[in-house]
Structures are given as C-alpha cells and as structure tokens.
Amino acid sequence: MVWIGLTALLSYWRRRPVQLAMLLLGLSLATALWSAVQAINGEARASYDRAAAILGQDRLAQLVREDGARMDQQEFVRLRRAGWLASPVIEGEMRFGDVRLRVLGIDPLTLPPQAQQVDIAAGDELLPFITAPGVLYAAPETAARLTEQATPPVRVAEGLPPGTVVTDIGQAQVLLGAKHKISRLLLWPDQPIGRAPLKVTAPGLTLREPSETGDLARLTDSFHLNLTAFGFLAFAVGLFIVHSAIGLAFEQRRQVFRTLRALGLPARVLVLLLIAELLTFALLAGLVGVALGYVVASALLPDVAATLRGLYGADVPGTLSIRPEVWAAGLAIAVIGTLVAAAQSLWRLWHLPLLAAAQPRAWARTSERALGAQGVAAMVLLLTAAGIAHFGSGLEAGFALLAALLLGAALALPLVLTGILHLGGRLARGPLAEWFWADTRQQLPGLSLALMALLLALAANVGVSTMVSSFRLTFTGWLDQRLASELYVTARTEAEATAIRDWLAQRSDAVLPIWSIEGRVAGQPAAIYGVADHATYRDNWPILSAVPEVWDRIATGDGALINEQLARRQELGLGDQITLPGGWRASIVGVYADYGNPIGQVIIGIDTLVQHYPDVSRLRYAIRIAPGKAESLAAGLRAEFGLPAQNVIDQAGIKVFSLKVFERTFNVTAALNVLTLGVAGLAMFASVMTLSGMRLPQLAPVWAIGLTRRHLAWLELSRGLLLAALTMLAALPVGIALAFVLLAVVNVEAFGWRLPMHLFPGDLARLAALALLAVGLAAAVPAWRLAHLSPSDLLKVFAHER
C-alpha cells in the first residue's frame, strides 16, 4: 500500500520536471548562500580562536598594566624574586618589507607548558632560538609570505594564527625597538605557597583572568552578524520559491490525494509519505546547496579576509577548510526550511475532507479575510519597527528593526498592489485594458510570494547600495581631508629619521611628525598620536564637533581630540576627561571622523606626546611641498637614503590603496546582494513558469473570442513587467528606510561611526532597469511559448471530445 501510494505521488514529479527542478534549485540556492556565509564565519572564528588561544591566553591568567602600555622588564625580575612563577611576553606589530606582522617574543625557559605552542624548549631548537640572529616561527601561509623578505630564519609551526610570528623575547625587543620592555606576564596556574602578595610586589599591574574569546572575536562580532543577516535574508528569499513550488504541487495533486484517501490510504500514511518525499528532496538539495556554498565561500573568502584585515586587523587565512559542522548545519537548515515552507500545505492536507473537490487554483486564491489578516500583521510589524527605531538601542535592536521593517513591507506588498490594480481597473478604458487589470489582480495571489521575495531582494539592494555609495562619497571626501600632505616617509632607524628631518628642512615646506604610541584609553585599545601645530591640520582635519579654538588648545597641551568610534563606544563627549597611558588625564576638546579604523584614537600636541612618552618611535613623517615637486623630492629621498619604495609614498598612492581596500571591503556585500537578487529573479521565474501552465484555461477563451496568440503573449509580458515595476516602486521607500537604519543604527553600533545618507538616482534607475530586465526575462519564456503555442494545444482547453 505504501509503495503504491508513493509511486502515485512521485509520478507527479516525473511529469513536471521543470517544477521539480525549480523546487530543488530554490532550496539548493537558499542553502548555498546560507552555507557560504556559515563557512566564511566558521573559518574566521576558528582563526580568532587560534589567535585567542595563542600562548595559552584562553587558559592562563596574565599581569598587565592597566593603561595597556608596556612595562619595564624589572617587573618580571621583581615578581620572580618574590616567588611568582611568571613568564614575560612582548608583543607588537612591525613590517618585514611589504608584510605587516604581529611579533610575539617569549622566554622559552620560563614559559608555562600550557603556552607552549612551539616546541623549542628541548632538543636542538633552543640554542638557535635564543641566540642571534634568532628564529621566527610562523604558520605555513605566513612563512610563505615571508620568503621574499629579509628576516631572521623562518621555521614553520602548525597551529599558529596567520599573520603572527613567535620569536625569542630578546630578539623581539630588538625588532620592536623596545629594549628591556615587556607587554605582559603569563602566570603559571600553580603558584608556590608563601609568595608575596601581588599588590606589594607589582602595585602597578592588573591581573587579567583567562578569556576564551579574544578581542578579535568580540570586535568582529558585528561584521559576522552582518554576514549572517544577509545569508538569512537570501535563505528566506529562497524559501519563498520552495513554499510556492510545494504549495502548487500540493494543490495540483489534491485530486490524487482524494483518490488515494478514497481507495483506503490513511491520512496519516499519506502525510508521512509526503514528508518522506520532501525530506528526500531537502537532503538532496541540501547536499548540492552546501557544496555550492563552499564554491561561493571560496570565491568570497579572499575579499572577506581583506576586509577583516583592513577593518579589524584580523588575519584570516584565504583558504577554506571543510568543516563537518557547516555540512550538518547546511543540511539541517535545508530540512527545517523545507518543513517550514511545507507546513501550511501539510496542515491543509491533514484536514482535507475526503470529498473535497479538486480546486487547481485554490492555492492561488487569497480570500479577502486572509489578505486583511496579512495587512494587520504587516501593520503590527511596521509599528513594531517604528517602536524599535524610537525606543531601541544596540546592534540587536538594529537588526530587529531591519527584520520588522522588511517583513512588514513584504507582507504589506500584496495589499498595496491590490489597491493599485483596483485603481488601474477603474481608470482603464476599453475591454482589453479592463480585462488586463482585472486579470492581473486575479493573478496576484499566485505571484505574491515571488513578488514579496523580489521586494525583499530589491529593498536590500537599494538599502545596501545606498549605504555603500554614501560611504564611498563620505570616505573619498574624508581621505582628501586626512591625506592632505603630499608625501609620507618612514625611516628605518632613529638615526636615519634625524638625518631625513635635517635633509628635508631645506627642501620642503614642512615636515610633520606622525608619532604614536599604543595603549588603552577608557578600557579600549587605542593609539595616541602627536600632531604639530600646522595649517595642514587646522584647515583639513575632519572635525565632527569641537570646542572653540580647538587647535590652539591642542598646541598648548590643553586637551585631546578623540575619534568618533572611541567617543561613541565609551559615550565620551566634549569636556569629558580621559586617562591616557601613564596615568595622566586630558580633557576632550574635539571629536573627528576616522572611518575604517577599528580601534580608538587620541590626538594630542606633539610636544605633549614627547613629554609624556619620551621613548616614542620617531620614524614616520608627512611632508608638505608644492604638488609639482613631490615626485622629484620622493626620488631624491630614495636616492639619498637608499630607502625602499614602500618607505616613501605619495598622497595619490595612499589614496589609491585606501580606495582599493574600501572597494574590497564591500565586494562581499555586493556579491551577496547580486546573489540574493538572482535568487529573487529565480523565484519570479519559477512562479511565472508554474503559473503559465495553469493560465491556458483563462487565456484560451480570450484567444477564441478574437485575440491573437502574439497579442496575448505581449499582454502576459506586460503583466509581469507591470508587477515588477510596481514592486520596484514599493521597494524604493523600503530600501531607503533600510539604508537609513544601516547608516544611522547598524553602522554606528557595529563600527562606531555614523555616516550621512546620500541618494544616487542613477544607481536606483540602474537597479530598476536590472529588475525589469530580470522579470522581463522570467516572463519572456512563457510569453514566447504562448506566442508559439499550436492552436491544437489551446483547443485542448475546450475539447471535451474530438
């Protein structure tokens, strides 16, 4: 009985391969985009975990200075003498040629066993490690990047995070120019009894408990949440196709269900057979989807890695590992998604009266009551969105607002379109026009799911492209302000820096130091820069808010400027006091825009910087000179001091590089955007194709009454284009609202800066044309088929005999 029933059910798909293909394709694509995002996130998070676990930071307590500055090596000596089992570590960033790396210096003789990621304490490895020129241990991909650079010998160590090298602490102190300095002390888990209390031995140090999640994981959470939200949106759009295909298949098979029930197949068995059928499809499509997801993820990962490096300084490998959890999650979401999409149809089947007549178009008819209920739900969601916008705060509230706005708008769409089509019908003159509007309105329930998917994709496109374009415009203007100097030079040693300064004194208009130290401000990692009192800053710096005479106050050492992200994250404003590394305090006199910087930044006068941090590295300078002379001066600098090309960069070079980083940052978003739109286009195609098969009984009488097939085909195409155009119009305000939420809420929470919104009518027109083209293509296939349909196929509608 079960087998016979299953054969009868499956025979439906054998006769409708296109519908089956659409169902599988929709589910595969939905799973693919979701899995791609999960694979990327999984890779990135594994990388953060490796970074967080380095030197046992996830298991060992540490001693650090509260202000984040480096401590003197004597602290280590004092603690050891007081009986503490501790091991010194120095950490910093430096360049080896073109490659910027995080350098970790360790003491292999005192390192706790939990921190030993590189086995050097025994055997022949130790001596070369602790004696000049030392050894750098690096992950395979990092070691590969260093092959062309002048470095100490490099050895490969699996398990190290990318972008990090481990070396002896003495060697690291030399490399980082921080003699006798250490960044922190790792504490052994078991300490001797009777040691002197920490407060007495090291009063300036703070105990930091082990943490399983590193700063990177926390810092990049919002980025991954963004990706996940996009993946989920694409998945939801894909589910529209699945829901539509399943609903249609169920309604078209209603006659078969009724017959099977009448012949004695219990309802429970019938439902179980259909669930088994759906699960088979879900698993099949899920497998294809996850595999496709890996292909998409592989294509996107290099850009994601570049983004994470550019925005957060996080190193993520550019290649993917096959992760069982991604496969499991992909298959699970395909199965769950299919069951969710089929729930309504299964529920109806379970309650199907045995003698219910087959209604092939019933699935497409939405009663006015159902439409009304949908309208109420849309209104509730949109009001919820307004409520969150007014009262909510935080990234989660931002995403809840986005979800409520998008879902509310999607649910409201059929109602809005019905109203417009009613109006069109009233204004129509002539029988064909009246039929066109009335028939379009009747088609709406069958197409509304696809149109809702299209609305979501278009609104996301409008929103994200408006955000990116607004960002691009602001960023370009900001770069012009920030990169006002004509040349930027980096000396290799302090002596060389002094010589360069002297050499430039007679040959340039101004030499502006770019000196900085790193530390913690208001509990956040931050860089503190000193600036000279010069028109370059007074005239160009992108100040967002400031007290009067702000530059005079900076010059006299009476205050500090902070970047927007530090101000927003720590809720700091003008007049507030901040404590800077070393324990001294400064009043905030201004806040400036600092796009793309993941950490806080503070600007003080150059004299104040040198006064508080006499050991500050003095290697980098900005040079002002007439633009026409910049190139020859750069050539002169390189020739005079033998500086490598990357140590003398002109303004245009930095701008090109910065814009390149910027564009890569949004490549991923753009790719996901296009893919989502593609899935929505497919949803439209699937709906139009499946509906076209059911259209003949409605079109054949009009043909018989006196319209040509070609004329009908044009009307069908126009119907699709009209609905797409109306959906695009509806998507515009939704997309602009989405852009506003992204710029004013999500970006502020995720990155710490707020951007002004700009509208780009050209971009919107291009998107509208693309949407019309996509729907036009989707509608063109059935229209072409209708135009070339043989009369005998149309006559089958009337033929009760031949």
Next chain:
Amino acid sequence: MLLRLHQIDKFYPTGEGPLHVLRGIDLSLEAGKSLALTGESGSGKSTLLHLVAGLDSPDAGEIHLGGTNIVGLNDTALAALRRGTVGLVFQQFNLIPSLDVAANLAFQARLAGRPDPAWLKVLAKRLGLAQVLTRYPEQLSSGQQQRVAIGRTLAARPRLVLADEPTGNLDEATGDAVLDLMLSLVAETGAALLMVTHSNRLANRLNARVHLHAGRLV
C-alpha cells in the same frame, strides 16, 4: 450562402502515425438557418466546429465564410474574423473569471467595436441576468453561466453562431430552457447557427441536421 465547406480533411499526429479525423467534408449553411451536427464521441464534430471558427486550420479543403475562404488567413485576420463574424458558445462556458457578469456580457461586442448598451440590456433581461450583473462567474450556477456565455456571443451580433454542446453541462430542464432562449435570440439577430450535439432530441429542434461518423458526413 453564409458558410460553405469543401472537401475538408484534417489529421492529428499521434504516436501511431497521423489520425485522419475529417475526410472530405462538404457542408453549407444559409444565413438565418440552423444546422445540428451530430455524431458519436470522437467522430470529429468539435474539430469541424473549430475549423469553421478559425481556431484551427484544415490540412486540405476550403472554408468559405461570407464569401471569403478563411483557409490560409494569417493569425491576425483569423482573430478579426472571430471577433467580428463568428460567435462561439462552449460546453464549459469559458467565461472570463476576472470580469463580472456585465463585463463578460459586453466583452466581445466591445472587442469587435460594436458596443450596444440598449441591446445588452435587452439580452440581460431576456437571459434573466439583470439581477446578477455585478457577480463574478464563480458565484453563478451552471445554467446562469451558460446564459452569460450565450449573451456574450449574441451581444456582438455575429453572423454565425457556433455552439459546441451548449447544454452538455446542464440538466435536462435547464438545458431545454437555455436552448429555447438561444434559438429565439439567434432567430431575432438573424444569425445562422451551427450546433454540435449528442442529443437527437435537441438536434430535431433545428432547421436541419447532419451526422458525422468516423470523420465522414453520412
């Protein structure tokens, strides 16, 4: 002569080779007259009707309608013929579900460029549809739907009405009432009627009848 068919042949392709549906059919019908076309299932009655309506084309022979041989006319000309000269009544009614009764009734006449509100009013009254003009087809009984279909056809005052089992979906009493109405209205418009039917009883009510058997007139 309004309608004249000469040596009509029609084949349908099948898996077992072409099926010869109509074989050398000769037939004629004068204006204002009615003719019943009877025959068993599969004898080719509906096919013949579709050929006359310009919905399909014969593989051989000529169909002269109002003096014009419609065989070989292009799609546009055939569509114009169906709009202006021919009226079709189907067994399955084939109303336009998205339009209400009033719009369905007026549809073909307006499409043909011959809207006549006064005539429509008469038709609606005679067909007993005056009270249901704002309803949609799915809200009507089968008998009402067929009356709308007849009204739609006659509203355009076609010269030839082609009816394919117009009462086939109705019970006998309703069918008789609908047929009475159709015959009297066709007579009033002066149109010719070619009606396909299984029923000898109904066929006998028309001016003449011909019988199709295995694709031949007998």
